[in-house]
Amino acid sequence: MPAVNSSAWTDPDRFLTDPDDVAAVLRDPHFTVSQLTAHLDEIVARGGPRFPHLEAMARHAFAFQSGEPHLAARRATAPFFAAPALAAWTPVAELAIAAALASLETSRFPDLMRDYCEAAFLDFIRAFCGCPGGADDRVLDLIRLANETTRPMLSLKALGRIDAALGELLDHLSTAPVPGLEPGLVSFPAFLGRRADRLADPEAAPYIALSALVGSHTVAQSLALALHGMLLGDLGAWQAAARPGWTDTGLDRAISLYPSTLTLVRIAGDGARIGGCPCHKGETAVMDVVGANAALRRRVPDGSAHLSFGAGRHKCPGAPLSRMFLARAIPALARRFPRLALHRDGVRFHVTPLVQYPVALPVTRDARSRRLTGRMVEIRDLDEARAIVNDDATWSPPRMEPYLETLAERSGRDLGLARLVARNAMFFMSGPRHAAIRRAVADSLGGNRLACWQPLIEAETRTALTRLASVPAPDLIADYAEPLFRGIAGPVLGLAPVDPERFDALAPILQDVLEPWLPIRELDRLQEVIGEILAGLGLPATEGLPSTPLLTRLMEEDLPETDPEDLRALVLVMYGASFNMAHTLGNILHHLLSLPPEDRRDAADPAWIDAELEGLISLCASPKYIYRMARGPARIGEIEIRTDETLRLQLLSIDRGIGTGNLAFGHGLHRCVGAALSKRMLRTALPALFARFPGLALRPQRHRYLDMTQTVALATLPCRLGPSGKDRP
Ligand code: HEM
Numbered sequence: 001m002p003a004v005n006s007s008a009w010t011d012p013d014r015f016l017t018d019p020d021d022v023a024a025v026l027r028d029p030h031f032t033v034s035q036l037t038a039h040l041d042e043i044v045a046r047g048g049p050r051f052p053h054l055e056a057m058a059r060h061a062f063a064f065q066s067g068e069p070h071l072a073a074r075r076a077t078a079p080f081f082a083a084p085a086l087a088a089w090t091p092v093a094e095l096a097i098a099a100a101l102a103s104l105e106t107s108r109f110p111d112l113m114r115d116y117c118e119a120a121f122l123d124f125i126r127a128f129c130g131c132p133g134g135a136d137d138r139v140l141d142l143i144r145l146a147n148e149t150t151r152p153m154l155s156l157k158a159l160g161r162i163d164a165a166l167g168e169l170l171d172h173l174s175t176a177p178v179p180g181l182e183p184g185l186v187s188f189p190a191f192l193g194r195r196a197d198r199l200a201d202p203e204a205a206p207y208i209a210l211s212a213l214v215g216s217h218t219v220a221q222s223l224a225l226a227l228h229g230m231l232l233g234d235l236g237a238w239q240a241a242a243r244p245g246w247t248d249t250g251l252d253r254a255i256s257l258y259p260s261t262l263t264l265v266r267i268a269g270d271g272a273r274i275g276g277c278p279c280h281k282g283e284t285a286v287m288d289v290v291g292a293n294a295a296l297r298r299r300v301p302d303g304s305a306h307l308s309f310g311a312g313r314h315k316c317p318g319a320p321l322s323r324m325f326l327a328r329a330i331p332a333l334a335r336r337f338p339r340l341a342l343h344r345d346g347v348r349f350h351v352t353p354l355v356q357y358p359v360a361l362p363v364t365r366d367a368r369s370r371r372l373t374g375r376m377v378e379i380r381d382l383d384e385a386r387a388i389v390n391d392d393a394t395w396s397p398p399r400m401e402p403y404l405e406t407l408a409e410r411s412g413r414d415l416g417l418a419r420l421v422a423r424n425a426m427f428f429m430s431g432p433r434h435a436a437i438r439r440a441v442a443d444s445l446g447g448n449r450l451a452c453w454q455p456l457i458e459a460e461t462r463t464a465l466t467r468l469a470s471v472p473a474p475d476l477i478a479d480y481a482e483p484l485f486r487g488i489a490g491p492v493l494g495l496a497p498v499d500p501e502r503f504d505a506l507a508p509i510l511q512d513v514l515e516p517w518l519p520i521r522e523l524d525r526l527q528e529v530i531g532e533i534l535a536g537l538g539l540p541a542t543e544g545l546p547s548t549p550l551l552t553r554l555m556e557e558d559l560p561e562t563d564p565e566d567l568r569a570l571v572l573v574m575y576g577a578s579f580n581m582a583h584t585l586g587n588i589l590h591h592l593l594s595l596p597p598e599d600r601r602d603a604a605d606p607a608w609i610d611a612e613l614e615g616l617i618s619l620c621a622s623p624k625y626i627y628r629m630a631r632g633p634a635r636i637g638e639i640e641i642r643t644d645e646t647l648r649l650q651l652l653s654i655d656r657g658i659g660t661g662n663l664a665f666g667h668g669l670h671r672c673v674g675a676a677l678s679k680r681m682l683r684t685a686l687p688a689l690f691a692r693f694p695g696l697a698l699r700p701q702r703h704r705y706l707d708m709t710q711t712v713a714l715a716t717l718p719c720r721l722g723p724s725g726k727d728r729p
Contacts, residue, residue, distance in 0.1 A: 008152075008265065008284040009353035012720065015263065017291030019299075019307060021275050022264075025285050027312035030273070031266035034152060036064045043156065051159050053166035053207075054149065060204040061211035062317065063150055069200050070313065073208065076198040080191050083320045088185055089128060090324060096123035097329050101336050105365070112333075112342075112361035113224045120329060121220035128321075129213040130187030132179070133172035142169050146214040151352055152265070166210060173209055188212055212318070219322050221260035221357035222308075223329050228358050229258040230330070231342035232594060234619060234657025241334035247327040249302065254330065255323070256293045256303030257596050260357045262700060263288055264310060286353075290700070294597050301598070339367040341653045344587075345712045349701035356701050367653040369636055376646045377639055380653035382663070384636055388628055388647060389667045392430075395628035395647065397670060398516035400428040404523075411520055417527040417534075421513055424562075424570040427577075427670055428516070433560050437570070438673065440557045444550045445492075447676035452547040453492055457681055460487035461688045469692075469721065476717040477586050484685055485582035492677060493571050493578070494540030494549025497533070506533050510576025515710050516627050516646070530572070537568060550574075574674070581678045583622035583713035585685060590717055591620050592686075593698045604691035610683060614662065617682075618655040621664035622711045625649060695722015 016022050025031050036058035044050055058064045062074060079085055100120035107115045118140055126132060131139065145165040148158065175189045186194075192205040199205060230238055241250060264287045268279035279285070289307055296305040309316040316322070333340070346362035367380040379385050388395050400422035408415040422428050426437060443449060461484060468479045486504065490496075497503030509529045512522065540549045551571045555564060562570075592600050602608035626649040634641045641647070655662040665672035672678075690696065699718040706713045 008286050009263070012288070013723075015286045015288035015291065016274065017288045017295060018275070019292040019296045019305075022287045022289075022292045022307055023311045025266055025274060025287060026264065026307075026310055026314070028272065030269045030271050031285060032066050032269055033064060033314060034150070034265055034267065036149070039153070040159075043159075048156060049160070051163040053163045053170065054159060056203070056207045057149060057166060057211060060201070060207035061149075061215075062208075062314065063211070063215070072198070072200055073204065074313070074317065076195050077192070077208065077317065080188060081317045081321060083324075086320050086324050088182075089124075089321075090328075092127055092181070092185070093120075093124050093325055094328055094332075096120045097332050099123055101332060104333075105336075110363050110365055112227055112363055113220075113358050114360070116333060117220045117224040117227070117329075117361075121217070121223070121325075124325070125213060125216055125219075127178045127181055127185075128188060129209060129216065130174050130176075130178060130189040131169070131172050131213055132174055132176075134168075139169070139172065141165075143214055143217050146210075147217050148352075149214070151354060166214075169213065170206060170210055173206060173213070216318055216321065218260055218316075218318065219325050221355065222255070222258065222322060223326055224358045224361060225258040225260050225356065226254040226326065226330060227333065228342065228347065228361060229594070230254065231340060231361075231363070232344065232591065232619075234615065234659075235339070236657070238334055238340065239338050241330050242338060246331055246334075251323065251327050251330075252306065253303035255308050255326070256297060256306035259289045259293060259306070259308035260355055261289050261308065261310075262351075262356050263354055265354075297596070297598060337363075337365050339653065339656070340365060341367070341656055343652065345705040345708075351701040364650070364653055367656075369639060371639055372648070376648055377636065377641060379636065379647055379649045382654050382658065385626075385649045385654045385663055386667060388636075388649065389626065389663065389670070392669050394631055394634050396430055396631050397428050398627050398629050398646065399430075400425070400516060403517065407520060407523075413520065413524070415523060415527070417530050418523050420565065420569050421526075421530060421573060424566050425513055425573040426570070426673065427514070433562070434669070436560055437562070438669075440554055440559060441550065441574075441673045444548075444553050445673050445677055450676055450680055453488075453677075454680070454684075455546045456491060457488055457684050460484055461685050463487065464685075465688060465692050468689075474719055474721055476589050476719050477582075477714050478716065480685075480689065481582045481586040481589070481717075484585065484681065485579065488677070488681055489575060489578040489581065491541070491545055491549060493575055494551030495571060495575055496538040496541045498536050498538050503533060503536060507575060508579065510572060511579050511708070511711065513573055513576050514623070530569075533572060534568060537572075577672075578674050578677075579713075580622045580711070581674065581681055583711055584617065584620060584678065585682060586714040586717055587620035587622055587712060588616045588682065588686065589689070590698070590703060590714060591616065592690075593696065593719070600690075604687050604694065606683060606687040609686045613679065613682060615657060615659040617664045617679075618659055618662035619657045620712075621651065621655070621662075622713055623664070624651060624710055624712060626651065626663065626666055626670075693721045696720070697722060 016025065036054065040051060040055055040058060062070060065073065097120045100116045100123065103119050104110055104115040122136055122140055142165040146162055146169060148154065148162055173189050175193045178187050189209040192209055196202050196205055230241065240246060266285045268281060268283040268285060270281055272279045274285060293306045293308060297303055299305065309319040341364045343362040346360060347358055348360040350357055350359050369377065369379045369381055369384055372378050379388060401419060404415050404419045404422055426434065464480050464484045467483060468474050471479050506529050509526060512518065512526055540551045542548060542552060551567060554567050592603055628647045630641045630643055630645045632643050651663060655664055665675040697720045699720060702718045704715045706715045
């Protein structure tokens with residue numbers, strides 16, 4: 001019997017997604033599960049090492065067994081995992097969840113995977129699977145490692161590591177009564193000990209217990225994936241999980257939407273058929289669980305008909321346990337932390353062709369403002385934030401010029417360029433000069449002035465779509481969001497670099513200007529690059545453009561205390577700020593493509609995008625913070641603020657999917673002057689992409705974020721264009 005070859009996953013278009021086909025293959029005895037034994041035997045036949053624990057797992061773990069021995073072992077263990085027996089374990093799960101909530105509450109850098117999902121899982125599973133020994137971190141590491149057993153074509157090194165992990169875990173299993181447990185509760189190894197006579201091979205018991213311990217990590221994975229999915233949405237969806245009755249309506253849907261199992265695999269034997277068509281013996285059938293679940297929700301919208309636990313003889317025996325655990329863990333978390341907010345750029349995934357689950361889920365627990373340091377207070381409440389940005393008398397923008405002046409004096413450094421930039425960065429300006437410049441900029445970038453740029457925005461969108469369709473490995477950041485941003489922002493602002501390639505390479509650093517109070521080392525680096533960019537700027541190009549660029553128009557104005565050098569610096573800083581256009585587009589694309597297909601089926605319709613836009617912006621806008629400084633002593637709630645202290649308005653918690661009325665573009669005197677341009681671009685680029693590629697899909701969890709302190713920004717967002725695109729061989 002052949003082992004599964006990893007090339008089976010190279011073409012996702014060949015995966016089975018029709019739920020009837022998937023269920024039929026899973027139930028069909030002509031298809032068998034992957035044969036780990038075959039792989040291990042081959043290694044030995046070629047003179048390679050033996051892996052005794054893996055060999056035993058291959059014989060005794062349900063996932064690798066077939067035929068009568070498999071059925072007999074399943075029958076013997078079924079009562080332990082069945083819903084009635086689990087009722088007695090529910091209080092143990094609830095205690096584990098309560099303990100994990102307490103650890104999350106006090107964690108310095110709260111992370112849902114580490115502090116909640118895995119903490120609650122481990123606490124419970126140690127009792128349930130009779131694994132009292134070993135330090136928590138070590139046991140978790142071993143379980144994660146041993147989980148790789150089902151991955152096909154593992155290297156010798158990986159097999160060695162897994163074998164060692166299995167051996168170490170085996171030593172921790174015990175049939176002794178678990179301390180602290182009610183005497184009536186019997187752990188799995190103890191249960192198996194009592195039923196040894198029903199197992200064909202008495203040697204099997206420890207390995208069956210071991211496979212349950214290792215395999216049940218899926219509970220933590222599924223919980224984490226469901227929380228990740230739910231927290232990406234708006235606050236209403238999260239808070240719904242706290243309401244009584246959520247389990248009845250929401251649990252199945254969550255399990256259907258967020259399966260940690262991406263694909264299931266079977267190997268065709270003699271006489272195997274799929275959808276009536278014969279298969280070759282040894283052919284691999286890869287079944288797409290996410291796709292099959294989506295198809296099933298089209299038939300049964302509540303999600304209750306999912307295949308997240310598989311089907312047929314290998315259907316997950318842990319399904320009732322997972323349901324029991326998730327039904328308690330999700331609402332308990334939503335009740336305790338109704339304003340929980342996920343830092344999506346800090347999320348990290350473990351992803352293989354078979355599974356996906358988050359390994360890091362950093363969060364902010366609540367929306368209460370708090371002092372971060374002796375000099376900085378973080379604002380997380382919408383009403384407080386709104387009051388602050390509307391009160392220019394109490395709160396000024398960061399006063400960068402005096403800061404840089406003092407720094408230059410103290411350090412003896414020439415900070416002339418940094419001062420030029422700070423003096424012309426609108427978000428650091430105050431008073432009449434700021435007001436005059438805002439008026440002049442609004443004359444070019446105000447909502448009603450931008451219509452003349454629409455032909456350029458549409459032409460750039462078409463060019464970007466053509467580019468996306470022509471590259472071998474399409475990426476929605478490199479091949480869509482970034483070229484679109486460059487194609488629009490440069491001409492509209494009037495930046496004409498002599499060497500566009502060099503400019504594009506240097507320009508991202510302009511985003512660092514958005515962060516106040518940079519240390520001197522960063523300022524040195526920034527000055528060097530800004531000097532080079534300024535020296536490489538030509539006169540704004542106007543030829544062939546549908547309207548006059550901003551810089552050209554500003555040059556014609558008589559602005560107070562502003563010379564041409566100031567204007568070039570001003571527009572350059574604006575270019576730095578306008579990277580947010582690309583980042584926000586990327587974030588919205590990631591968000592929309594992570595939604596269930598039924599929730600974004602109208603994304604090609606400009607009217608739908610228009611109606612959803614504020615909600616999308618409030619969830620996905622890229623800036624993390626707005627800054628203000630106290631002009632004098634002040635107070636926010638219980639927090640005393642001294643003169644010159646900095647307020648950092650944390651937009652993640654403030655805006656969290658509130659739709660209209662969000663502060664994604666700020667408010668008041670410093671409201672974003674690029675908001676109208678950004679929204680116009682989004683209204684054009686989003687529906688155009690979905691209209692051109694109706695089958696657009698992400699490569700699951702292959703995206704990567706940039707490591708930026710001030711901005712949520714994707715570095716890559718690999719995708720498949722789908723049937724009407726050109727990314728097929
Ligand atoms: C989706 C994209 C964008 C987002 C989410 C965004 C966000 C923001 C926010 C939150 C502020 C307020 C800062 C404060 O109150 O201190 C702001 C200000 C500003 N933005 Fe944007 N921005 C975006 C695109 C742009 C673009 C395309 C430009 C340039 C054309 C731009 C230029 C500016 C400038 C110059 C300010 C300062 C305005 C002032 O202080 O008077 N932004 N932006």
